[in-house]
Amino acid sequence: MTESTLVLVLNAGSSSVKYQLIDMLDGSRAAAGLVERIGEVNGRLLHTPARGERRERLRVFADHAEALAAVAEELAADDLGLGSPGLAAIGHRVVHGGQRFAAPTLIDDEVVAEIRRLIPVAPLHNPANIVGIEVARALRPDLPQVAVFDTAFHSTVPEAAATYAIDRKTAEQHRVRRYGFHGTSHQYVSRAAARLLGRDPAELNMIVLHLGNGASASAVSGGVCVETSMGLTPLEGLVMGTRSGDADPGLVFHLHRVGGLTIDEIDDLLNRRSGLVGLCGDNDMREVLRRAGEGDGDAQLAFDVYVHRLRKYIGAYYAVLGRVDAVVFTAGVGENAAPVREAACAGLSALGIEVDPALNAVRSGAARLISPDHGRVAVAVVPTDEELEIARQAFALVHDDI
Numbered sequence: 244m245t246e247s248t249l250v251l252v253l254n255a256g257s258s259s260v261k262y263q264l265i266d267m268l269d270g271s272r273a274a275a276g277l278v279e280r281i282g283e284v285n286g287r288l289l290h291t292p293a294r295g296e297r298r299e300r301l302r303v304f305a306d307h308a309e310a311l312a313a314v315a316e317e318l319a320a321d322d323l324g325l326g327s328p329g330l331a332a333i334g335h336r337v338v339h340g341g342q343r344f345a346a347p348t349l350i351d352d353e354v355v356a357e358i359r360r361l362i363p364v365a366p367l368h369n370p371a372n373i374v375g376i377e378v379a380r381a382l383r384p385d386l387p388q389v390a391v392f393d394t395a396f397h398s399t400v401p402e403a404a405a406t407y408a409i410d411r412k413t414a415e416q417h418r419v420r421r422y423g424f425h426g427t428s429h430q431y432v433s434r435a436a437a438r439l440l441g442r443d444p445a446e447l448n449m450i451v452l453h454l455g456n457g458a459s460a461s462a463v464s465g466g467v468c469v470e471t472s473m474g475l476t477p478l479e480g481l482v483m484g485t486r487s488g489d490a491d492p493g494l495v496f497h498l499h500r501v502g503g504l505t506i507d508e509i510d511d512l513l514n515r516r517s518g519l520v521g522l523c524g525d526n527d528m529r530e531v532l533r534r535a536g537e538g539d540g541d542a543q544l545a546f547d548v549y550v551h552r553l554r555k556y557i558g559a560y561y562a563v564l565g566r567v568d569a570v571v572f573t574a575g576v577g578e579n580a581a582p583v584r585e586a587a588c589a590g591l592s593a594l595g596i597e598v599d600p601a602l603n604a605v606r607s608g609a610a611r612l613i614s615p616d617h618g619r620v621a622v623a624v625v626p627t628d629e630e631l632e633i634a635r636q637a638f639a640l641v642h643d644d645i
């Protein structure tokens with residue numbers, strides 16, 4: 244009998260599902276795709292099999308269950324269906340794992356209940372993650388389903404960095420502490436950056452900047468995370484597409500007491516109507532750059548605020564680490580937006596951080612250095628691959644269990 248080596252990875256977001264079917268023999272993709280605008284009139288599924296034509300379906304996907312059923316159909320059409328004997332496991336990205344989950348976890352009813360209990364601290368993410376899990380479990384109840392948590396890699400952050408300076412009893416009662424997110428990406432990228440540098444992760448201090456729709460920074464020392472910018476929820480830290488990042492908690496009281504906004508309205512404001520979209524009306528960095536290039540003042544301010552926060556975090560994490568060997572950019576903005584990388588590192592040459600304009604301008608999907616030869620700190624662009632990391636961790640867990 245041939246061994247099952249395929250892992251299906253599901254990354255269910257609030258209005259999208261991304262999926263990849265990965266062969267663990269060589270990390271190749273048997274298929275990949277996404278369903279976007281779930282619940283809207285203009286839904287879209289894009290399915291890319293390794294062999295054959297890419298397929299697009301334009302239709303309404305009423306909810307995540309319908310979207311996942313459509314994904315299952317597309318896979319089945321390629322003889323890669325969820326019923327395929329080649330499937331070893333399904334790996335799920337789960338954003339918030341709280342204090343309990345610091346490692347990949349085999350999913351059962353009790354694990355789902357715990358992920359559900361954490362919804363209030365990851366309201367944009369955990370509900371969608373749960374739907375993905377429930378639909379996949381219903382379709383393949385016999386198959387191991389593994390949760391890989393965004394918070395796991397940050398479980399090593401020291402108490403001094405993980406603790407908010409608030410009343411300890413209240414914090415303990417409500418499990419208020421800094422958890423951090425995007426950990427699977429920070430873990431994958433910090434290891435890939437060490438490979439790019441030809442060094443052992445154990446001897447490196449790095450600042451990793453994951454700049455996607457959500458954005459976060461982390462300080463990684465000897466392969467272990469020692470500080471990260473997101474906190475109790477994925478709202479703290481850097482400026483994001485629709486989230487404010489750091490803001491004075493006092494503004495919540497002000498907007499409530501003086502502005503008359505309800506708590507739910509303030510939640511919506513800070514999570515969905517702030518960041519780049521709040522400042523200039525666009526959450527896509529490509530649009531922000533295009534408009535700023537045409538002299539649009541709102542877009543320019545959005546860019547400036549975004550980059551100022553980044554530079555501030557690079558400086559802070561330099562202080563946390565004491566010595567920095569590499570600054571690493573990743574995710575959609577980090578991998579593609581040269582002006583963001585250039586501006587984030589501008590004025591940091593006293594710290595040994597410099598960007599070579601010609602190297603920075605190169606467009607490539609490969610991990611690469613963008614610092615000049617004489618730079619004391621390596622500045623790198625390293626594409627993230629959360630799905631491959633999730634597949635590896637899920638596959639390893641299933642094999643350990645056998």
Ligand SMILES: Nc1ncnc2c1ncn2[C@@H]1O[C@H](COP(=O)(O)OP(=O)(O)O)[C@@H](O)[C@H]1O
Nearest residue numbers: 454455456457526527528529574575576579580
């Ligand atoms: N060429 C580009 N230039 C600038 N920004 C880009 C480019 N390509 C993608 N992005 C940005 O990347 C972001 C999405 O990043 P991504 O890592 O795919 O997000 P997520 O996985 O969180 O959905 C978007 O804001 C988009 O504007």
Ligand SMILES: CC(=O)OP(=O)(O)O
Nearest residue numbers: 424425455456457477
């Ligand atoms: C945790 C988080 O912010 O994830 P994303 O960037 O996918 O929204």
Ligand SMILES: [Mg+2]
Nearest residue numbers: 455456574629
């Ligand atoms: Mg992402």
